[in-house]
Amino acid sequence: MATPTQLKSLRKAITFDRPPLCSGAISPPAEGLYLYYGKKNARFIDFSSATPKDLDLLTAACEPATFGRGTEDVYDESYRRAVKMDASSFSVQLDLASLGLIQTIEDQLLQGETENMRIKAELYKLNVYGKDSFFKAHKDTPRGTDMLGSLVIIYPTPHEGGELVLRHKDREWKFDARSLTAFQLSPSFAYIAFYSDIEHEVLKVTSGRRVTITYNLYLVNPTSKPGTSVIAPDPNSISNLQNTLQGFLKSPEFLPSGGTLGFGLTHLYPVTSETKLKETASRLKGEDAHVYQACQQLRLQPLLRMIYEDHQSMRSKEYGIMLDRIVKNPDYDYEESSYEGALVEAMGGVPVNRVEGAAIENSYWVAERGIRGEFITWVSRLNERNKLEDFQTTYGNEYETRYTYCRPCIIVRIPAAIDRV
Numbered sequence: 001m002a003t004p005t006q007l008k009s010l011r012k013a014i015t016f017d018r019p020p021l022c023s024g025a026i027s028p029p030a031e032g033l034y035l036y037y038g039k040k041n042a043r044f045i046d047f048s049s050a051t052p053k054d055l056d057l058l059t060a061a062c063e064p065a066t067f068g069r070g071t072e073d074v075y076d077e078s079y080r081r082a083v084k085m086d087a088s089s090f091s092v093q094l095d096l097a098s099l100g101l102i103q104t105i106e107d108q109l110l111q112g113e114t115e116n117m118r119i120k121a122e123l124y125k126l127n128v129y130g131k132d133s134f135f136k137a138h139k140d141t142p143r144g145t146d147m148l149g150s151l152v153i154i155y156p157t158p159h160e161g162g163e164l165v166l167r168h169k170d171r172e173w174k175f176d177a178r179s180l181t182a183f184q185l186s187p188s189f190a191y192i193a194f195y196s197d198i199e200h201e202v203l204k205v206t207s208g209r210r211v212t213i214t215y216n217l218y219l220v221n222p223t224s225k226p227g228t229s230v231i232a233p234d235p236n237s238i239s240n241l242q243n244t245l246q247g248f249l250k251s252p253e254f255l256p257s258g259g260t261l262g263f264g265l266t267h268l269y270p271v272t273s274e275t276k277l278k279e280t281a282s283r284l285k286g287e288d289a290h291v292y293q294a295c296q297q298l299r300l301q302p303l304l305r306m307i308y309e310d311h312q313s314m315r316s317k318e319y320g321i322m323l324d325r326i327v328k329n330p331d332y333d334y335e336e337s338s339y340e341g342a343l344v345e346a347m348g349g350v351p352v353n354r355v356e357g358a359a360i361e362n363s364y365w366v367a368e369r370g371i372r373g374e375f376i377t378w379v380s381r382l383n384e385r386n387k388l389e390d391f392q393t394t395y396g397n398e399y400e401t402r403y404t405y406c407r408p409c410i411i412v413r414i415p416a417a418i419d420r421v
């Protein structure tokens, strides 16, 4: 076992201060604030000088903004009050790449293995938040396993309220677009890009109209790999965890007979039931990418694993079944066996402890069934359990059944001290 002091310093070493978002204001060429919408009777707005009448007409051309609940789209004013227009009904002349915005987002949101990837922005919706509009806390619906984030562009129309509040771990960011665009010398829009699994909420608009367009951000693998890296890894934060871990590996007192370290991830990842966890390794975000990379650089072979609920063990919060893949519907006879039984007996799942201090010997599978378990020393807490129902979960915008978010963990097997060089 690692001692509490050793664990404490490892935990402290995972310092990752880069926020999971980036934001600002951009003053585009004049046409960057133009909007054409409608089909037969198309209309035009120049957001640098939009009149209340322009905004009335735009609002009237929109539909109520629904969101995904379970397997359908619903309109529920207690959760979201706003109007929307689908991307097929409007067009903008915003070239995000030539404005440098894609590059800025790549610099901030790509880390670790994703540093060599690029970001593609796909126009998604236009929304108008009039007086009393809001959108309660949600995560954005995953629309592909390569979906990384969301980008919101807020036009410079007068409004009060409507701040976007984002929360991740125990931090919170409040983004007030209007205070950014109201005082620019030339007409500007505000933007904010964030990982789509971050919880976010649009506060009530108290006056005026807040007009936004949203994009889904996807990771794309560039064909020409060499020389495409856009950001250097942050050498200070990487070496902090790396150095501390390396120091421990050199010490014969740290896990003298070897052991397994576990890192709970801080982000959620879009998957289908067919996604290989290995693919997710190349899409890790923020702090998760930082931990993975630090282990990789120490040649520790970090592995991504899923830990599923184990209701068979007495204190079920303390135990789980670890698998090297995502499970949707395991094939089993529920009258004869249990879901956990299928995971352990048919799929090679390994009984593990989910929390520090839960002895693996007390797992039902180890105690009663004589199955070999694996004790994990959790460096960072395992955040939430994965359930079969994950595939029917509700997120933010329109429903999408193919993809769901999952939260794997990183497992690192440390050899015995005498085998460490």
Ligand SMILES: O=C(O)CCC(=O)C(=O)O
Residues within 6 Å of the ligand: 127, 135, 140, 152, 164, 200, 201, 202, 212, 214, 396, 397
């Ligand atoms: O308008 C915003 O700032 C965010 C909107 C949003 O969260 C969404 O459309 O999913």
Ligand SMILES: [Fe+2]
Residues within 6 Å of the ligand: 138, 139, 140, 150, 200, 396, 397
């Ligand atoms: Fe959202």
